[in-house]
Amino acid sequence: MTMHATTADDIPVVGSRDASPAHDRADDTLDQARLMDHAYDGIREYDNPLPGWWNLIFAATFVVAFLYFAYYNIAGWGKTPAEKYQIALAGWQAGYRGGPGGGGPSVTEEMLAAGVQNPDVVARGAEVFTSRCIGCHAADGRGQIGPNLTDLYQIHGTTRLDLYGTILGGAPGTAMIAWGEVMKPAEIIAVATYVSSLRGKNLPGKEPQGKSVPALAP
Secondary structure, three states: OOOOOOOHHHOOOOOOHHHOHHHHHHHHHHHHHHEEEEEEOOEEEEOOOOOHHHHHHHHHHHHHHHHHHHHHHHOOOOOOHHHHHHHHHHHHHHOOOOOOOOOOOOOOHHHHHHHOOOHHHHHHHHHHHHHHOHHHHOOOOOOOOOOOOOOOEEOOOOOHHHHHHHHHHOOOOOOOOOHHHOOOHHHHHHHHHHHHHHOOOOOOOOOOOOEEOOOOOO
8 A cells, every 4th residue: 555645735725825726816807907007117006995084184175275265255254464464564553653754654545444453553543532532522432522433424535544634634623633743643543543443333422514425344
């Protein structure tokens, strides 16, 4: 009787790829199905799905982009860099200490409008108004000797810059003196900014004077 020695190579291993040629062919077929059609320098790629975290980040970029657009362009809550610059410039110019002949701040309608958005400028203007103006206009601007500053009427001009000019140069023939000869440029800018913020509050007080003017845009 002839005995045959069995070696390790003759014993199939359960789960081994060598144990199932059919399994190997199935794997090859699956690999071919996953390969993409294009090739670069003889290199082909698997059509693997993107990781879940990558898809989540990709989707989040759309959400953030929409919220950013809505915040700045639809709701108008955010300030653009140009608007932030104007507000900061108004704050600087309201604190400028230059006097007559010293250059002085360059006052524009846009600068006064931006100043209304600067709490420091408005607070400074309120202090000046309280110390200089309440005798004629009352503490809340409703008017006494001077006109009501809270209604939608203005005697001299229509704009913020007109208010500034009236404060600076006064109104001849009235009790309104030329405050430019008394107050510093920074104080005049600040109080003009504050007074412009009162328009449209429509507090009951002195009867309307001057011509009807539109509300000032923020």
